[in-house]
Structures are given as structure tokens and as C-alpha cells.
Amino acid sequence: MKLKLHIWRQKNTRAKGKMVTYEVDGIEEDMSFLEMLDVLNEKLILNDEEPVAFDHDCREGICGACSLTVNGIPHGPEKETTICQLHMRKFKDGDEIYIEPFRARAFPVLRDLVTDRTAFDRIMQAGGFVSANTGGVPDANAIPISKKDADKAMDNAACIGCGACVAACKNASAMLFVAAKVSQYAYLPQGQTERKRRVLNMVAQMDREGFGNCTNYYECEAVCPKGISVSSIALMNRDYLRASLTEKEEA
Amino acid sequence: MTLDAKIPSGPLAEKWDRHRFEMKLINPANKRKYSVIVVGTGLAGAAAAATMAELGYNVTALCYNDSARRAHSIAAQGGINAAKNYQNDGDSIWRLFYDTIKGGDYRSREGNVYRLAQVSNNIIDQCVAQGVPFAREYGGYLDNRSFGGAQVSRTFYARGQTGQQLLLGAYSALMRQVGLGKVDLYTRHEMMDVVLVDGHARGIVARDMVTGKVVSFAADAVILATGGYSNVYFLSTNAIACNVTAAYRAYKKGAAFANPAFVQIHPTCIPVSGDHQSKLTLMSESLRNDGRIWVPKNKGETRGPNDIPEEDRDYYLERKYPSFGNLSPRDISSRSAKEVCDEGRGVGPTGYGVYLDFRDAIDRLGKHTIEARYGNLFQMYERITGEDPYTLPMRIYPALHYTMGGLWVDYNLMSNIPGLHVLGEANFSDHGANRLGASALMQGLADGYFVIPYTIGHYLATAKQEKVTTDHAEFKKAEEDVRGRLGKLLDLNGSRTVVSIHRELGHIMWEYAGMARNGAGLKKALELIPQLREEFWSNAKVVGDGENVNHSLERAGRVADFLEFAELLCHDALNRNESCGGHFREEYQTEEGEALRNDDDYAYVAAWEYTGVGSEPILHKEQLEFENVKLQTRSYK
């Protein structure tokens, strides 16, 4: 099939970007969306033009590197599917496709479709862990955990940290990302000791990074490739409220 | 070059304890006077960096990904082994040790493998303490599944995302140390060279992939945890960016490269669909717990899979290897698939595929159970192929997956370059000629959490070196070299893309150094690779500049190294006149087509020394001593 692509091009963070139109031909339905971009890039290189930069690595929907907004939707039209897992059989000959980076103040563009999402790492540094040094921990079966809780923890732990939730939100809020981590630990006995400081510190860091507030639009849940539920945000809000009544954030 | 494996003396079960006692320690207050560089934040690197920081060392960690959490370890699906014996099915440290030595076809060190089995149990404890949500049974205790090459259930898992969960555990420990200021983390930084001062590894040179700046880092020791080199075959299950550069640069600086020909071809991957293919997707081996592998009995079968009656199906693994059946080790399963396809009984549009069928399991357990076990894998399969595996059998074919070979290390995980340590898939240490499923995650975390934190202390305490800074002449020289090389790459202005050359290299490697190899083919590859390298340096095209994000340049640097490394791999394969594990030389097989090992002449680690581009490397042999297991012909019948 033949497609018309409108792609965001921007040389670096300081440069001004713009949409540029390209045509690609010979796209097969077995190709993945990123393989379609590979075809374009090979063509650009042979034309002495710079290839379109985009983040990607595993191409299996698990590393969270790929981060394209396609026709206005982070990760494109297919539900619970990262853009690297979307295959061209979902498109048809003659389609026009708009490809942009994940846009948010906290995710500055580094080049073309590549953004800097290290703000997520800094939120994790603020509290996204259990403080268990290596060694000196009890036997893995010492504390039974109900299958239900373990499964709930896993549902939340499935987050791939891609940032689609932020890109979809009109406030560029990172609540779903933070809530997923907070909830994973909240369902596990290992997470209880630091439960209150964790939520306070992570939320404080989220605010410092310039992410917006959650005003319950639930766009985040709609685009999350791992199907993380907004009910996690509710859990986090409860935890946050409880914690802020009794604890102070530790800088 | 001398290769001393430094295996501690004494009974196997006491070696590690004894060694830990005999190693020199650095007292807690002094640890902060030492600094260590860790390249790579996969399971091995993240675990090592976090643990050493907890101990008090100053750690600098680097990775080329935009976040430490995105290392390739994240993609591991199936699980991680440990000798917990929670299932009470007869597992033990000894059995895990024995299965691993046997599975590796007796080409690994007893001492290392035994230690791996010993610390396997600590890993599970540690991960649970970190909040890794492993699968559990209704009673609240941990669940296990079986993997190839084992008759016990010792594999711990977190749905089909075990690597992700383990890596997020290690990453969270790392993030905690970054937050505490004990680890300086540099993402989007690619190591381009290691720097030696007076023969010791004292730092690295890296390229900042955002600004293009070439920067140096100095320390008291360097650790490479940079993963495997499957992508020398272009198509593999590895992430796109996985490469050999870090290990290869160390090799060029004098580190020995061990057993590069030992690569693993995974039996259950989604077959190639066309020339556009950029990578292959693994379907976890855990599927073989419930899926049955078969091809039509007859050549030229035209019926769809569901129309082929039982008597016209050949469940060839169950037929040939009745005691392990569909759970036979990876090398054997892969080769069997190739055999039936070469006979003309393969399935799918290309004829290079076999069925992995869940019909019987769905009948026996119900769709719901199968969905709970493998739902996300089935979904992944459907997305890629457009076929529904609940109603049609999956089509699978072997693909490059893992590399057992790597930089040579001693028992302390130190290469032959003092101070240069190598962890995880990047070293050669524990899997011999074939790795068992769910053992790479185990090894990466063992190296990172439980081995290097001890052995690094011993090195630092005994090496007693002067401090150096990046102003040292060796750093300046290395930076110049790196800049020169980048400049050469940027000047390439021919008529072929780097990717097309990489793809061609992959074809050569798959054809002549893939699942089955022979002397003539390997010699052919050794002619073709230098020609392709010549083509690269004369006719490849790299666009853009060195001052901005430039994926074209990054790829070119990696492919340039693959083009040299491929030759090394072929030399090793040609030298090893035997078949063992993943290395199958067609000249050396039994009448029944099974691998024929030659223990008299080849029970050694082949460690290669660099002598120059295109010139034959020098072979050094580390003889393997087996004091506790008897070398036997591997049988899974």
C-alpha cells in the first residue's frame, strides 16, 4: 500500500519544529508500524536526508521506549497496544497518517519524535522502591500473599513507563504512572513500611517535574497499552490523603 | 596471555564459602574512597550498581537506553530458576547444578555453576523483598512452572513478564541509590572504549547520544554488563539496539573473548514473514508446558492444520525424545525443527515453520486456564500474525536468541585485564555450549547481587592503585581515537544504507554459522565477511552530524563492530571440531543425527586474543576439569 505521512521534525530541543509530509510506497500488511517507518528512513538516507528519529528498542511492547502519537492518539488507534506492536494490516492504501511525539511540558523533545522522559526516573528515585538492601531478607515463602493481592500488584506493576498517559491527558498529568507504582506496593506486605512516605515523596516529585493535575478525564486509562486502571488513582488519592494527615514529606 | 580461572580449591560445595572467607575485605568506612563504573543497567548491571552503592562504593552507571528500566532484560518472558524445591519434587542445589552442567553439554566450569545454583535461592528471596509480584498459588505461596531441560518445576515467574518484573526490581533498587546520591547515572550514553592505565582498566570513553559529546569517566575498576551479541545475525529476538561494541572494544584492548561460537537458537519464535522484518519475536518456552509441537507426516501436505487427522501428524519431539518430549532442551528442539523443515514437511507460507498446538491442552484444562497462563503471549501472537492461536495452532520457527559466549572471566568475574569485570550475558561463564531456559535471568542477578559485590572488594583491596583522573594521557588518547572513528563513520557517503549491510551480514551468519555449521561453509563465511566489511567502509552511507541525536551514526558504529566480530565467531566455530550444545558441526554427528562431542580434544574454553582487523586471532585454551560430574553423552530420550 501507499501512504501519506505527516511527521513532526525538529532538529533538537532548542530548534523550532514543524510537520513535514512524506510518501511511502510498498508497505505490506505484515509490517509493523515501526517497520513502515524503517522503510521511510532507508529511503530518506539514500536521498541524503536525515532519517526520522524515534525511540524504540524491544519492538514487543514491553520496554516502553516507543512513544509516537498517531493521528492524535498516543500509541495509535489499537487498544492496549504499543505503537511497535501495531501492524499495517490496520491501515489501508491511501491513508494519511499524522505522527507526532508524546507532547508534555515535562517531556521536552530531543529530536523529531524522541522526547526526554527522565522525569519518570526522578519520580521513581523519590520513592518508587522498597528499601531492602541486598542480603539479609527472609525466605521468599515466609510471608504468604493472597493470590488476589499478588495479581492486583502485578496488574499495576505491568506499567512500562512509556508516558502515553501523560501525552493523552490535557493536563499532562502523570497520575496514572505514579498511581500504578504506589498501588503495586500498596497491595504487597513488603510495601507497607514505607507506604506513606512513598506516596508523599512521589507525588511531591511529580509536582516538581511540572506534570499537571488529574481532573478525571480518564484519557490516560484509554490509551494505556497495559490496561492500567484509573481505580489505582483512587487508591493513591486515598493513600495520599491519609498520609498527608499523619506524615511529612521527606525531602 | 595467561588464563587462570582462580577456582578455589576444596570440595565443590565449600568453594564459594571458603573463597568468601579468604577474600580481602574493605572496611565499611573505606568503601566510599573507591569508585566503580558499571556499563549497562540490565539485570546484571542494575543489580551490581545498586548493591555496590548500598555497600558504600561510589558508582557511575551508564546505559544507551533513555532510561535504565529499558535494558533488554525487560523483554524476558518465561521465568527464573532457583533450587528452592518449594514443590517438593526432588530439586536441590546439586540437581540445578547438574542440570546446568549437563544442559551446557559439559563446556562450563563446575565451580562457577555450583555457585550459581547456590545463590539462586537468595535471588528469589531478594526479589520478593523488593516487591516483585511473582505468581502465587491460592494458598499465598509462590508458584512454579517447568522449563526445558529439567524434570522438576523450579521456574518462578510473573505472568509472561518475568524479566520486566525482575528488572523493575533491580531498577527500583538502583533508583533508590541514585536518589541517595550514591550512583551517578548517565542514560543515553554509549560506551565507545575502555581505558587502561598501566595495564589496569581505569575508565571508559562514552558518547553522549543527545549532544554528541565524547566524554571520559575514570574509576578504580570497570564493570561491563552490556548484554549479548545475537544481533550479529541481524534477525534475533533481542532488542534492536543490542550490540557487541562494549565487549568488542574490550577485546581489542586485550581482553580474551571466550567461546564466541556458542550461540543459542530458540525453538519457539514467530517465523519470518518478509524482507522488511526488523526483528523476531519470541514465544516463551513456557508455552511448551502445554503446547504440542508437530508437523504433517507427509511432504506436500495441503490441508489446514485442523483438518489433518491425528494419524497424519508427527509429534516429532515426543517421538524422538519420549522422556523430555516437548520440553527437550533448546538446541535439540531447534535442530529437530530445522530437520523436519529441510525434509520438506515445514508449514506456513515459507515452509520454515512448525506447529505449536494448544488444542489438547484447551480440551483438557479449558480455554480459561490457558488464557490465564499465556493470555498475553497469545495476544502478542495474534497481533503479529493476524491468526487466533486459540483456534489455529501457532506457527513457530527457531531464531537467534542468546549468546553463551562472551568475554572470558575468572571465578571472580574479572577478565584477563586487571580491573575489568564482566557480568551477565556479556561474559561466557556459566552456560557452556547451551543455556537452559530461565537460567540467564538467574545468572545475571547472581552476578550482580551476589558475586561481584564480594569479588570487587577483593580486587580493590589488593590492586592498590594510584588515583587517576580523566586528564591522564591515556584518556586523552582514547578520546582522540573515538573522535577519529566517529569522524570516519560520518564521512561514509556511499550508496548503501548501514541497515542493508547489517542485513546481509545476518544472512551470511545464519547461512554458514547458524543452526548447523560445517567447515566448508565457515571458510566461505570467512571469505565473505571481510568483503562485506570492505563494502561497508567504501560504500555505506551515514547521514547527519555528530552534534545531535543521530541514529544513523549509532547504528553504523555498532554494525562496524559486528563486521569484525563476525569473523571471530566463525574462527571459533571452525576451530571446534566437534558438536556440542548450540554448536552443531555437521561433520560430527552420530548415525542418528545427534551431536557428537569430543571430550578428549575439546573439553576446553576457547579464549581468543585479538591480533588486528582481519588477522587470525590467537587461541588460548582453558582446560575444563570435571571432578564431580562424569562426562556423559547427553540423552533426553
Ligand SMILES: Cc1cc2nc3c(=O)[nH]c(=O)nc-3n(C[C@H](O)[C@H](O)[C@H](O)COP(=O)(O)OP(=O)(O)OC[C@H]3O[C@@H](n4cnc5c(N)ncnc54)[C@H](O)[C@@H]3O)c2cc1C
Ligand atoms: C525475548 C527474550 C526473552 C527471554 N526470556 C528469558 C527468560 O524467560 N528467562 C531467562 O532466564 N532469560 C531469558 N532471556 C535472556 C535474558 O533476558 C538475557 O540474557 C538477560 O536479561 C541479559 O541481561 P544483562 O543484564 O546481561 O544484559 P541486558 O539486559 O541486555 O542489558 C545490557 C545493558 O547494557 C547497556 N549497554 C550495552 N552496550 C552498551 C554500551 N556500549 N554503552 C552503554 N551501555 C551499553 C544497555 O543499555 C543495557 O542497559 C530472554 C531473552 C530474550 C531476548
Ligand code: FES
Ligand atoms: S519498542 Fe519496546 S515497547 Fe515499543
